[in-house]
Amino acid sequence: MFAYQFKTGMKKALPIGMGYFPLGLAFGVIAENAGFTPLQIGLMSVLLFSGSGQFIAVALISAGAGFWTVVFTILLVNSRYALFSATLSQYVKKMPSWLTALICQGLTDETFVVSTAHFRENKPDPRFWLSLNITSHIVWISSTILGAVAGNFIPNLDSLGLNFALPAMFIALFFMTAANVKAVCCGIIAGVISLVLIHWGLSDANVILATILAATAGVVFNKWIPG
Template sequence: MADLALGKESSDFKKGLQAGISIGIGYFPIALTFGLLAKTSGLSIYETVLMSLIVFAGASQYISLSLIAYGTGIFEIILTTFIVNIRHFLMSTSLNEKCEEDQLINKLIYSFGITDETFSVVATKEGTASTGFLFGVISVSYTSWVVFSGIGHLIGANLPQTLQDSMAVALYAMFIGLLVPSMKNNVKVIFLAVFGAIFNSIFTIGHIMAQGWSIVTATLLSAILIESAEIIKAKYRGAGHEK
């Protein structure tokens, strides 16, 4: 029985590796660009790779580079990362129903590897997702992200200084690239981006608070405003139906 269970886990792990290849390929240009930008932001290759090893969250790492460039404090960076990744609570809850029952330690390990991409692959898999399958998917995506982050930094170190300085523009291009597809599919994202930009501009231009705190506060205020409007709209519709 133990041999059969071990054989099944090995088979599921291989299936997970195969399913994760597309994620690994997709992470290649994004992780490479992150490494390049990390170099231009002043991070060493050790700091760059360590961030990818510990954080493993693309959008958060890009935002962190921006905050580091502004000289933002560690607490603001951590808080911003928490806000950006708060959706992971919902994804983890959803996957908990999808995954097979297993030891808590295994769940704690593979929950670290949950990203938007790994979540999509596992959530759309037919039937129950085994622990072996999850570890396979996450192994490929995690390795790809970390390795290509380091390679990007090495490439950046060999670029002319003028080109390294100009790479800062790519950071804003990446944010736009992440935002635009979401804006096409969800009107709430448009309002969230607009209000966030307005609040951040007011706080920054008016010297009301430091750059790091202005981003955090603007994000929170925008989210609260949009969600409050959604709740009011839902109640209004509910009242209309009752009539």
């Protein structure tokens, strides 16, 4: 049973790793060129474990942004994790806090969607969950360090289509979370709001603001539109 859950978690982490690997390499190269050491890059991947968050952190730090500017910008960009975490509360009810802590450290957009999709048909098993999160995390950590150490030997990654790994991953995550027509509409509303906010220059807060507004719109419309 242990082996089965463990293997299932690793299997489900495979496509996540496929997406993380090129992204992690790219992050490693960029961070190394911005003056970060492989050790710092690895530490950041262990502790922060957030693609967009890490890219923005490196950009801000190397641009000389202030300490708290960096911290609060990343918190704002990653504030969606707090909403995901609230959703996870129903799955961790019977787990001890240390286990919840371990699982939550591995919470990303990808692991969140893949695990909650799995739990629609299976009982939330911590062995599966940890295996999924930790495998994804290990791929992320090692690819960022590899990018930092071997970055200059890697040919132009973009020509392999790797620059589309992240958008492709989020397109898949969108359809994995779009359970019905209402959810699709809610997503489209969020996308449009996000675009408008970026156009207005709110490119740090666009995701969280668009999410809050669109989810609220979803609830409101659901009250009015039956079925």
